[in-house]
Amino acid sequence: MVVIDCQNLQKKYKGMAALNGITFQLEDHKITGLIGRNGAGKTTLLKILAGFIRENSGEVRVFSNKPFNNLRVSANSILVDDQMSFPDSLTLADILEAAPSFYKRWDAGLAASLFDYFRLNPKQLHFKLSKGAKATFNMIFGLATRCELTMFDEPTNGMDEAVRSDFYRALLKEYIAYPRSILISSHHLAEMEHLLEDILLIHKGKVVLHQSLEEVKEYAVALQGQTDIVEKLTAEKDVLHIKQLDSHRKYAVIKKEDSLGVEGVTIQTVSATDVCMFMTSERKGGIDDVFK
Amino acid sequence: MNLNADSTKPIYIQIAEWIENEIIAERFLSDEKVNSQYQLADLFNINPATAAKGLTILVEEQILYKKRGLGMFVAPEGKSIILEKRRNETLTRMAMELVLEARRLSVTEDELINLIKQENKKCEEEQNNGGN
Structure with a gap:
């Protein structure tokens, strides 16, 4: 079943394109990582999918409905981010008590156990929470809704290392016990890639890659060796990244293909993080180009 | 349980190898029945689809077989398939490394073959001596 369907989705802010023709489909019961650099359009996309803001053009469907102002989408999806707002007068305990009337699959037991585990104070007010505690509470809330479509926008911002790794573990445990469609955006692909089935890489408001994590890991290879040999091997190829290592050796990343074995050149794997970084980089040499 | 996330070996291959090792060790x-994709996902802290890919490889190699709705089971000839495969793969890799090193040292093919024959002879002599 297709949970999200976007066709040529566009969104402009004051004439600046945040989304510039996004097209992809998300199938149900997968954990997908939404990856992109700052300003790529991740947050805008998630807000449109959650129905918080409206697209300018193109088509967007969540559970086959237009998400904006749609009750079915609101009841079956949640967007967890650092801007989640709850009534200022409610304590954390009040919020958890009110939640089941909005989310029919709400798991009060899970919410209570996680609340205790992370030692949150039930009498605390949400708007008074520290950055880390707020991120933790919002994550608990998001997991406990058991929404068919659960979206996280940079959920680990503000969390310390231990809480981050607990969060990813809790997310996986929950997903195994109650499969749902999870879309999670992050700057830190490496720390969550073990959880992901698919990667949706966006850059400048467009989809660059939408593949399984395993495919992304095998997307590119790095050639390292004598400058002239590396240059010869990569002459007619689409080079994703290039770096002069020392006076006679070069490092070049190209799309993976067979029969590259040549003496004097070693072939290395390229991590998913590096593939995403190279594919969204303005300069093939990265920051080193600036200092040439 | 930990996998080597930095290894050049894909995670699903590492999962397949872990199950193979459990079969060799007769666990x-x-x-x-072997672990389900969800048990493996929990055990190794990975996405269940990745774990499933590891299981699928073993089904394709006829080391495991699938019973509908029940799970994956070790094939009767599973262990011998793994042992056979590892012998072939390990030997081939070592032969490749041997050839590469010989080339770097400008050892000719005949010299290399003689070296192997010598080593084999030593082993045979040792075995014979041991038998006496």
């Missing part, structure tokens, strides 16, 4: 016997 899974033939016709016994």
Whole structure:
């Protein structure tokens, strides 16, 4: 079943394109990582999918409905981010008590156990929470809704290392016990890639890659060796990244293909993080180009 | 349980190898059920789809077989398939490394073959001596 369907989705802010023709489909019961650099359009996309803001053009469907102002989408999806707002007068305990009337699959037991585990104070007010505690509470809330479509926008911002790794573990445990469609955006692909089935890489408001994590890991290879040999091997190829290592050796990343074995050149794997970084980089040499 | 996330070996291959090692160590016997994709996902802290890919490889190699709705089981000839495969792969890799090193040292093919024959002879002599 297709949970999200976007066709040529566009969104402009004051004439600046945040989304510039996004097209992809998300199938149900997968954990997908939404990856992109700052300003790529991740947050805008998630807000449109959650129905918080409206697209300018193109088509967007969540559970086959237009998400904006749609009750079915609101009841079956949640967007967890650092801007989640709850009534200022409610304590954390009040919020958890009110939640089941909005989310029919709400798991009060899970919410209570996680609340205790992370030692949150039930009498605390949400708007008074520290950055880390707020991120933790919002994550608990998001997991406990058991929404068919659960979206996280940079959920680990503000969390310390231990809480981050607990969060990813809790997310996986929950997903195994109650499969749902999870879309999670992050700057830190490496720390969550073990959880992901698919990667949706966006850059400048467009989809660059939408593949399984395993495919992304095998997307590119790095050639390292004598400058002239590396240059010869990569002459007619689409080079994703290039770096002069020392006076006679070069490092070049190209799309993976067979029969590259040549003496004097070693072939290395390229991590998913590096593939995403190279594919969204303005300069093939990265920051080193600036200092040439 | 930890996998090597930095290894050049994909995670699903590492999962397949872990199950193979369990079979070799006879922690899974033939016709016994192995971990499900969800148990593996929990155990190794990975996405269940990745774990499933590891299981699928073993089904394709006929080391495991699928019983609909029941799970994956060790094939009766599973262990011998793994041993056979590892012998072939390990030997081939070592032969490749041997050839590469010989080339770097400008050892000719005949010299290399003679070296192997010598080593084999030593082993045979040792075996014969041991038998006496």
